[in-house]
Amino acid sequence: MRLGSILALVRLEKAAPPVPDAAGGFAEAWIPLDPPDWRYAIETAGQALERTVGATVEGAASYVLTGKPHPMMTIAARATVVHGDYEGRIFDVRALRLTPDVPPQQELLCTEVIRS
Secondary structure, eight states: OOOOGGOOEEEEEEOOEEEOTTTTTTEEEEEEEEEEEEEEEEEEEESEEEEEEEEEEEEOOOEEEEESSOOOOOOTEEEEESSTTTTOOOEEEEEEEEESSSOOOEEEEEEEEEOO
């Protein structure tokens, strides 16, 4: 995907140490990457996957986010869409690579976080 087709903005974060909660357990905590904002283009990584395994249903919605290389990007990051068609959605980064293009682009293979 060409950088000229960048459509939206995400806020990038990484996991912080768990924070104790009032119930005696722990809550997820996230801290922003530096810089926290990243412009990207998005496309599906194929059809949403769903299969039956041992009387259960397992599904995953995978996407490829493409943008300029980010210096702190890792597979421990997540991206929360703050502007664009996918606003409010959260994506966990599963893999990343730099393309051989000039200038290089960074592609992130992400799965959408589904919360009930």
